[in-house]
Amino acid sequence: MTAPAPLLSAFRQAFSEAWASGAGLLLPLGFFAGTATLVPFTLGGEAELLSRVGPGILWLALALSSMVTLERVFQADLQDGALDLWLQDSGSISLVAAIKTLTHWLVSGFPLVLMTPLIGFMLGVPTTKMIPAMLGYAMGGLVFFLWGGVAAALSASVARGGLLIALIALPLYVPALIFGVQMVDAGVDSPSFLFLGACTLFALGVAPAAMGAALRLAAE
Amino acid sequence: MPDYGNTGIYVWSVTIIGLALPAMMAGLSLIKVHLSKARLERLKQEDDA
Amino acid sequence: MLSYLANPLRFMRFSRFAVPICFALGVLMIGWSLYNGLFIVPPDDLQGGDLIRAMFTHVPSAWLSMGLYAALAGASFVWYIWRHELADVAARAIAPIGAGYTALCFITGSIWGQKGWGAGWHNLILGDSRLMSVLVMLFLFLGYIALRAALETRQKAARAAAILALVGIVNVPIIKVSVDMWQTTTIHQESSVLKIGGSEPREDDEGMNPVYLQQLLWGFGGHTLLASAMILMLMRAEVYTQQAERQIALKLEGH
Numbered sequence: 001m002t003a004p005a006p007l008l009s010a011f012r013q014a015f016s017e018a019w020a021s022g023a024g025l026l027l028p029l030g031f032f033a034g035t036a037t038l039v040p041f042t043l044g045g046e047a048e049l050l051s052r053v054g055p056g057i058l059w060l061a062l063a064l065s066s067m068v069t070l071e072r073v074f075q076a077d078l079q080d081g082a083l084d085l086w087l088q089d090s091g092s093i094s095l096v097a098a099i100k101t102l103t104h105w106l107v108s109g110f111p112l113v114l115m116t117p118l119i120g121f122m123l124g125v126p127t128t129k130m131i132p133a134m135l136g137y138a139m140g141g142l143v144f145f146l147w148g149g150v151a152a153a154l155s156a157s158v159a160r161g162g163l164l165i166a167l168i169a170l171p172l173y174v175p176a177l178i179f180g181v182q183m184v185d186a187g188v189d190s191p192s193f194l195f196l197g198a199c200t201l202f203a204l205g206v207a208p209a210a211m212g213a214a215l216r217l218a219a220e
Numbered sequence: 221m222p223d224y225g226n227t228g229i230y231v232w233s234v235t236i237i238g239l240a241l242p243a244m245m246a247g248l249s250l251i252k253v254h255l256s257k258a259r260l261e262r263l264k265q266e267d268d269a
Numbered sequence: 270m271l272s273y274l275a276n277p278l279r280f281m282r283f284s285r286f287a288v289p290i291c292f293a294l295g296v297l298m299i300g301w302s303l304y305n306g307l308f309i310v311p312p313d314d315l316q317g318g319d320l321i322r323a324m325f326t327h328v329p330s331a332w333l334s335m336g337l338y339a340a341l342a343g344a345s346f347v348w349y350i351w352r353h354e355l356a357d358v359a360a361r362a363i364a365p366i367g368a369g370y371t372a373l374c375f376i377t378g379s380i381w382g383q384k385g386w387g388a389g390w391h392n393l394i395l396g397d398s399r400l401m402s403v404l405v406m407l408f409l410f411l412g413y414i415a416l417r418a419a420l421e422t423r424q425k426a427a428r429a430a431a432i433l434a435l436v437g438i439v440n441v442p443i444i445k446v447s448v449d450m451w452q453t454t455t456i457h458q459e460s461s462v463l464k465i466g467g468s469e470p471r472e473d474d475e476g477m478n479p480v481y482l483q484q485l486l487w488g489f490g491g492h493t494l495l496a497s498a499m500i501l502m503l504m505r506a507e508v509y510t511q512q513a514e515r516q517i518a519l520k521l522e523g524h
């Protein structure tokens with residue numbers, strides 16, 4: 001394995017890219033907050049309905065927000081040649097892809113997790129369920145960004161690939177979505193939480209390899 | 221024709237769709253093969269001409 | 270046999286007689302299963318009387334849709350590892366047929382359930398886990414087809430789509446588990462086919478009356494042969510198209 005330098009540089013680059021453009025953080029955040037804010041208006045202010053539906057809406061907003069910035073994640077690297085550099089320098093493109101995805105999640109996904117108590121409170125999620133919910137969102141968000149990353153890598157050479165990415169990613173999001181929503185109610189001791197953890201580990205194992213293969217393909 | 225009572229329409233619509241959709245797929249596949257074969261023949265003829 | 274067929278010439282010769290045979294046999298078997306299923310077999314008084322006859326169309330399509338996705342993943346795997354061109358041609362052909370049968374399964378399932386469970390359309394589609402997983406499977410096929418169409422060169426499209434199919438197939442068990450867990454009190458019938466019972470009709474969770482099972486298997490076999498005929502036809506079309514493109518390329522080079 002070559003030195004960590006290329007990986008660190010990939011991390012630094014991805015991070016600064018995301019923060020600098022602002023879109024990496026603000027767009028998903030805005031989308032998430034906007035969705036969550038509008039929901040009480042669409043469903044009516046009935047507290048009981050909101051608290052039943054609240055977790056589901058939050059998860060939905062998380063899933064959709066993750067798709068918002070996916071299109072650009074790899075396309076920019078493909079276009080400006082960074083991808084070719086990575087393929088030449090570093091030992092493993094899959095690792096680079098994983099780092100990029102984790103960075104993307106840190107910048108675009110993790111803030112959403114931090115926001116969930118606030119929005120959860122607005123949507124009537126009971127406070128006792130908040131911490132396990134945040135843990136679940138952190139894991140689920142990671143799964144979304146990992147599989148979404150696979151879809152983005154596969155579509156990297158397609159202009160305006162947003163819809164394609166969503167179509168590809170949709171089935172892959174379903175398990176985390178289901179387990180995640182169930183887990184908010186059921187808490188950390190439930191089988192849903194274990195399954196969510198299993199999904200996360202599975203995605204961490206498989207997705208980077210798929211992303212690497214797809215990126216290698218896109219660069220040719 | 222047996223009498224299925226009020227479930228009849230459901231059974232028949234399911235069955236008919238179950239025949240129509242595959243028939244449509246088969247028809248489209250058949251058309252596709254013939255068109256591509258015809259195109260190949262045409263190109264070969266132009267070549268020989 | 271597969272490596273024998275990997276040669277395009279041999280494949281074309283094989284499929285030339287395989288297609289009509291599969292087609293004819295398939296149609297016959299489907300006809301036989303429907304004839305028996307619709308007219309001969311007695312209605313099941315435990316589960317909605319004559320309505321169960323809808324299963325002779327719906328269940329084979331359900332099995333076939335899953336089988337075809339597995340076939341898609343298998344062809345993608347073979348192509349990815351050994352790079353047999355024909356494996357990619359096969360994958361390309363399987364996708365639309367698989368999508369069609371999955372759609373058929375979803376549509377027939379919705380119609381059947383509409384009556385059988387007395388649910389309104391919305392409750393029905395959203396309230397049953399098995400139908401929902403069929404819908405997800407449809408998206409898996411559609412995503413595959415869309416990805417192939419979106420990429421420019423055939424090589425790229427083939428490789429990307431193969432990755433997608435393999436990612437899809439490893440996710441399918443997880444999706445199935447999650448959708449099953451999503452609806453713990455499903456109104457869909459418990460899986461009764463794998464437990465084969467005696468000659469008397471039994472309770473739904475103890476196995477299916479072999480009288481029904483027999484026709485189901487005829488129907489499944491028939492539709493499988495029919496689907497195979499269609500897939501072989503699409504593969505032939507693809508081979509012709511590739512040959513035509515080669516002709517054009519030769520012409521442009523000035524032969």
